[in-house]
Amino acid sequence: MEPIGYGRRSAERLDATFTALADPTRRAILARLASGEASVLELALPFAMSQPAISKHLKVLERAGLISRSRDAQRRPCRLETKPLTEASGWLARYRERWEGNFARLDALLGEFQNDAKHSKRATRQKR
Amino acid sequence: MMSAQAKPELAIATPSDREIVMTRVVRAPRTLVFDAFTKPELIKRWLLGPDGWSMPVCDVDLRVGGTFHYVWRNDSDGKEFGLHGVYREATPHERVVHAENFDQSWYPCDVIVTTAFAERVGSTTVTMAQLFDSREGRDAAIESGMEKGVAASFDRLEEILA
Numbered sequence: 001m002e003p004i005g006y007g008r009r010s011a012e013r014l015d016a017t018f019t020a021l022a023d024p025t026r027r028a029i030l031a032r033l034a035s036g037e038a039s040v041l042e043l044a045l046p047f048a049m050s051q052p053a054i055s056k057h058l059k060v061l062e063r064a065g066l067i068s069r070s071r072d073a074q075r076r077p078c079r080l081e082t083k084p085l086t087e088a089s090g091w092l093a094r095y096r097e098r099w100e101g102n103f104a105r106l107d108a109l110l111g112e113f114q115n116d117a118k119h120s121k122r123a124t125r126q127k128r
Numbered sequence: 129m130m131s132a133q134a135k136p137e138l139a140i141a142t143p144s145d146r147e148i149v150m151t152r153v154v155r156a157p158r159t160l161v162f163d164a165f166t167k168p169e170l171i172k173r174w175l176l177g178p179d180g181w182s183m184p185v186c187d188v189d190l191r192v193g194g195t196f197h198y199v200w201r202n203d204s205d206g207k208e209f210g211l212h213g214v215y216r217e218a219t220p221h222e223r224v225v226h227a228e229n230f231d232q233s234w235y236p237c238d239v240i241v242t243t244a245f246a247e248r249v250g251s252t253t254v255t256m257a258q259l260f261d262s263r264e265g266r267d268a269a270i271e272s273g274m275e276k277g278v279a280a281s282f283d284r285l286e287e288i289l290a
Contacts, residue, residue, distance in 0.1 A: 015145045015263050018142050018145055019145055022142075022143070022144070092140060092142075095140065095148070096138060096140055097178075098177050098178065099138055099140075099150060099152075100138050101176075101177065101178060101179075102174055102175055102176065102177065103136075103138060103152050103154070103174075105173065105174035105176065106154060106161075106164055106174040107136075107154065107155070108174075109164060109170065109173050109174050110154060110155070110156040110160055110161065110164060111155075111156075113156070113160060114156060114160075
C-alpha cells in the first residue's frame with residue numbers, strides 16, 4: 001500500500017511535508033508513532049482533543065506521506081512513513097552544510113581581525 | 129579564549145513554505161560583522177559555499193536603491209553563476225533588506241532577504257530571513273547555487289539554449 005504523497009513531484013511533496021511539520025500537535029503525533037503504530041483513540045489520549053480533531057491532523061500527515069493507515073484492520077492503526085522525513089532533512093542538510101561552511105570561514109576571518117586589533121593595541125601601548 | 133568555547137550553532141527554521149530563517153551567533157562586535165557582510169573585500173573571503181569555489185565578482189553599492197552583483201566560479205571546471213539584487217533598506221550595523229535573483233534563473237523568483245545584526249556582550253546574533261515569492265522559487269534556490277543540483281540544471285539550460 002502506497003501513501004498518497006509518494007506519487008507527486010518532489011517539490012510539492014516537500015511542501016506538504018513542511019506544512020505538516022509546522023504544527024506542534026502533528027509533530028507530537030509523529031514523535032509518538034516513532035515508538036510504534038497506534039490507533040486514533042490511542043493517539044488522542046495524550047492530547048486534550050477530540051477524535052475528529054486528531055483525525056484531521058492525521059489526514060494532513062497522511063496527505064504529506066508522513067504516515068500511512070492500515071485499511072483492513074478494524075482499528076486502522078497509523079504508522080510512521082520515514083521516507084518523506086528523510087527527504088526533508090536531506091534538503092535542509094544541504095542548505096545547512098553550505099551555510100555552516102560560510103559561517104566557519106566568517107569566524108576565522110573575524111578571529112584574524114580581532115587578533116590583529118589586539119596586537120596593534122599592544123604595539124601602540126609599548127610605543128608609549 | 130575563542131577556541132575553548134563550543135562552536136556556535138546554526139539554527140535553520142522553515143516557518144512557512146515560502147520562508148527560511150537562519151540564526152547564528154558570531155563572536156565579534158556587530159560593526160565588524162556588518163562589515164564582513166557588506167564590504168566586497170571581506171565578503172569574497174567567506175561567502176563561498178563548498179570548497180573549490182571562488183568569488184571573482186563582488187560589487188556592492190550599499191544604499192537604498194543601490195545594487196549588488198556576486199559571481200561565483202568553480203575553480204576546477206570554470207563554471208560560473210551569479211546573483212544580483214537591489215537594496216531596499218540599509219541601516220548601518222543593524223539591518224539590510226534586499227531583493228535578489230540568480231543571473232541565469234531557470235525559475236525566476238524574487239527573494240526578499242532581511243539580514244539583522246544584534247550585539248550582546250561582544251557577540252553578534254545574525255538573523256537572515258529569506259522570503260520567496262513562491263514555493264517553487266524556494267526549492268529552486270535551495271537546489272541551486274553551488275550544489276550538484278544547479279550544475280545539473282545549468283547543464284540542462286545549456287542543452288535548451290544550444
